Amino acid sequence: MLHSIYAICMSRNPEEPVYNRIEQARTALGLTRQELADQVGVHYQTIGYLEREEYSPSLVLALRISEALNQSVSELFSMTAFKKGK
Amino acid sequence: MPKNNKIYWFEGVTEKGVKSLLNDQNSKFAWLRLQRNRRILVIIMTLGFLVLSLGSYWPVLKANLTISQGAQLVIFSTTAILVVLSTIVGYLLLRVSVRGIADAPDELLDERQIKIRNTSFRYSYYLMGYITMGLMILLIYGPGVSLFQGEGNDGSYLFIAVLFAFASLPSMTLAWREKDI
DSSP states (O other): OHHHHHHHHSSOOOOOOOEEOHHHHHHHTTOOHHHHHHHHTSOHHHHHHHHTTOSOOOHHHHHHHHHHTTOOHHHHEESSOOOTTO | OOOOOOEETTTTEEHHHHHHHHOOTTOSOGGGGSHHHHHHHHHHHHHHHHHHHHGGGHHHHHHTOOSOHHHHHHHHHHHHHHHHHHHHHHHHHHHHHTTTGGGOOGGGSOHHHHHHHHHHHHHHHHHHHHHHHHHHHHHHHSSOOBSSOSSSSBTHHHHHHHHHHHHHHHHHHHHHHOSOO
């Protein structure tokens, strides 16, 4: 019972992070979060969550984002952190 | 061409209503979506449910007051109406504060929103269990409350408070937990 109450009070459960370069790719194309969100069919806040690596996308969404940003999934997403400047 | 506004009877929402809440344009309630304000609303709602449920014990309170029957009737009826109306307004504000995500069907949400909605329902289910357990303990061991008898400790307020609480729990959980809505 105490664990449930603690979990409810906590903002969110920890999730295994999926690192990504969505923000860099999006800004390089001159797209806003809203524009990218409209292209891939999600709410603009979901793009924010993805860019902050606070949410791991499904494969379908990852593929849609990759297509919208003209990059492959492996270029855009990784299980390990990207090196800076790459 | 008439615009279709699909009504989701089971969820109690309309397509237009949910879409307008999900959209930031023309939003008068942006301030309500800040996590701090959402949490304040959740606390107020919780206190509101407690006050509403205590209405079951108002007759006991009434018996100890030295005012006329007419004045008692006016005071308690007005208080009851105000408490119930405030709870309804609070419930509606809560729905707006979470953009209606807790009540929206899958087809109007994206995958992250569906996930947070489902998580909020899971925790609400646990909370409902604890509330029901507390209620049963209260009914078994607490001071006698009779439902809809109109005399003694009438439990109607307790019943209404629990119903409102159950209906609000998914939105309350969502409002409390999520950073950005």
